Amino acid sequence: MQSPLVHLLVAPWLAMLASCAAQRPAPVPVVPLPSPPLRFAPVLEPGCLLPRPELLLQAPSRQATMALDVDETGRVVAASLHASTGLSELDSALKAAVLLCRLAPAYVLEGQPRVRRNVAEKHELTVTWPATGPLVGPQRCFTPDYPHAARRAEETGRVVVLFRKSSASGQAEVQVRPGSVGFRSLRSLSTRTVSDCLAHDEVSATLPVDQWISVAYDWRLE
16 A cells, blocks of 8 residues: 555656646647759750751851740740841741751659659750761751750760661661760660661762761760
8 A cells, every 4th residue: 555655745746747748839740841843944856857958058157046935745836046047048947947856845843752744845956067068967967955864864975876878778777886985875865866867868868878977976064
């Protein structure tokens, strides 16, 4: 049996603890701050054909910068030149050519967990071509944009691609030159850039037969 003295000593402490527990405020739940959405621009895909070589080589300028309106599917719906190439016929041909190009659409990553949503976006595209001809193989096409995944991973490198038209098969052959430096994704993009351009009949028709030609792609982060 508990003595009255022990009961008298313990009871006040129990009452005090109960009072403190009753007065203690409930913990405030921690609500994580929403992550800001991440936005990614459109990316030009390989295989987009430039205007006729005779127009490109006649123009005083060897570069054109265009403003594109790209919808959420990656289709170019409008295009304008920031400045004339100096040849009005080429200006019109460039705008017509880029309307046939395809882009990986712009998108945003938002919410938690992240959800991807394709969006319409404006895009600035700069295209260059050699000052002298003839324009052979992939020189007849727009150079694609740096892929988002490769840029985020800081993948760089110089990839040299060899191509020729085989007399035996009549088909174009494409391969990476041994010793080329570059990540697998960039090597794949470089060979696809050449292959997709050579898929145009007017490009493959001008290739010399059984003669290997090289083209270099320098993928660098600016």
